[in-house]
Amino acid sequence: MNDGVQPRLRAVKALLPVLQQKASLSSSLPRAQQGLNNEDAALTQALAFGVCRFQPRLQFWADQLLQQSLKSKDLDVLALLLIGMYQLQEGRVADYAAINTCVEAAKKLNKPWAGKLLNACLRRFQREQEALIQLAEGKETAASAFPAWLLKRIKKAYSKDWRDICAASNLQPPMTLRINQRKTTREAYLQQLQQLDIVATATTFSPWGITLEQPTHPALLPGFAEGHFSVQDEAAQLTPLLLDLQAGQRVLDACCAPGGKTAHLLETADLNLLALDVDESRLGRVHENLQRLQLKAEVKCADAAAVEHWWDGQAFDRILLDAPCSATGVIRRHPDIKLLRRDSDIKELADIQLKLLQKLWPLLKPGGLVLYATCSILPEENQHPLASFLHQTADAVHQDIEAEWGQALRFGRQLLPQPQGHDGFFYCLLQKRLDL
Ligand SMILES: C[S@@+](CC[C@H](N)C(=O)[O-])C[C@H]1O[C@@H](n2cnc3c(N)ncnc32)[C@H](O)[C@@H]1O
Structure with a gap:
């Protein structure tokens, strides 16, 4: 098969379930890469990631170039068009190669019209690129390459910094x-x-x-x-600095998979650590990590909020709640979030986050610490659930985090994604009062 055609077809295969909002790249990409040599696998990944990273902008251009929208059964042709435009604007390969390989790949889709359409659209994109870039500059979702619902939330939360946040989130992470x-x-x-x-x-x-x-x-x-x-990203490495860990402490890592922080806590102190995750399929990675690092924890598959199913009644000195979240601080690592997340997810996640806090709090010893963490940059998942929780919980005291990183908020500290630096992350430390 023509040089470069196979990775493009495989990138289409990886992208289709994401464009259909049926699966994430982390599940579709490894399947699409099966049997490829390292070079083709790397190109497949670069194309799939690149298209997701800039999808709102690429789709805007596709809408300008196509006389009518493609039918849902022709999403493979759309994916190839996005791939072609991504490569043309990225400029790493010669324009003719970017166009020809996509046209050749289109011929393999058994849609005789697709090659012609792609050829026409991509050549027009090549000719009119400057004007199309200018047109995109005038539309915020295309310029920022962020979906409208998420851009609205980021702008509301960060009226000054939102452009920097979007730009940093569109870079390749270190x-x-x-x-x-x-x-x-x-x-x-x-x-x-x-x-x-x-x-x-x-x-x-x-x-x-x-x-x-x-x-x-x-x-x-x-x-x-x-x-x-x-x-592990630098922001996620800050966890043990906040928990004042001492040998022998009983510690709960309530949402542990794939075990990055579980292992880190154990690397810093000899702890009696219970690690939970509700997703059995993710626990294999926790075991693998602990084994490779030669560390020991009790690992259980459980819904942390269903305390009656897993708790043995012994209180914890420390609880890490690295809560499920929108992952809006790590979009540069998971750009398919732009296609997969929905506005309505944020409220659902905030409800889960607050519920987890409420259910786990009674398991903490008086004087003990809970560290709440997310890789979200949205206040709806960070300060807001914390404010509700502190309002409802008389024996919970917010502890200021003194640090040189991130920005202090009324509750917790927010890190924003930094080019060449750490991801977006949030930490909030709570202590249980001894005197109530
Ligand atoms: C942000 S990830 C945790 C990352 C992990 N702490 C690390 O550092 O590697 C959130 C995890 O929470 C898990 N989760 C979601 N809801 C849960 C629940 N109710 N109980 C336990 N785990 C849950 C998810 O399966 C996911 O693995």
Whole structure:
């Protein structure tokens, strides 16, 4: 088959379930990449991610170029058009190659008209690109490449910073490692990388973090199998700094999968840790991570809110509630969020977040700490449920987080996604009063 045609067809295969809002890229992409060599698999991924990242803008252009909308049964043709425009505006391959490979790929769809249509649309895009870019600049959803409902919420919450937030969310994220302090030190590992000519720097806020200049497969880095590091964003690495962990404490990680923070807590102290997640299919990763890092926790599949089904009656010193959320702080890592999330999800998530807080609070010892965390940047999932909870809960005291990262809010601290820096994240620390 023609050079480059196969990755484009596979990118279509990865994108279709996302465009139909039936599955995420994390499930569709590995299936679409099956049997490809590394180079074609990487191109398939780059195309699928790129199209999701800029879909609101690409769709705006598609609407200008198509005389009538394509039927839902022709979503594969639309996907190829988005891929072609993505490549033309990205400019990494020659225009003729971007166009020809898409037209050739279209011929494999058994739709004789599709090749002609794509050829006409992509050539027009090539000719009129400057005017189309200007047209997109005049429409906020196309310019920001954010869906209207989410842009509205971000603008409302961040009237000054919303452009920077959108721009940072449209960049490729850096790859950050968390050094396992039980196995090595950050300084020693940085030296090891330097000896291998791998360019890396220490993170600013996490004392365990290292950012790589070039992302790579973790297994290609030294010490992965031996558990010397994990891949984790810097914002997520701040958790143990806030929990004042001491050996022997009984700790609950209420929403643990895939186990990034579970492992990190255990790397910093010898804890008696119970890790829960409601999604059985995600718990395999928790076990894998603990095994590779040589750490131990009790891991259970359970709905954390259904306390009567899993709690043995012994109170916890610390509870980490890394709550399910919209993941709007990590859109640069999961750009399909732009297509998959709906406005109505936010209220549903906020209800779940508040319910989890309410149900877990009675399990905390007096004087104990709950750390509430999300990778959301929306106040509806962060300060708002916290404000409701604190209003309803007499023995809950909000603890200010003194830190150089993020911005202090009335309740909690918000990190916004930074180009080349940490993801968007939210932390709020609560203590249970001793005197009530
Ligand atoms: C943000 S992720 C957790 C990430 C994890 N703490 C880490 O650092 O790797 C949220 C998790 O909450 C889980 N979850 C959602 N609702 C839950 C519930 N009611 N009880 C327990 N886990 C839940 C999801 O399955 C998902 O794995």
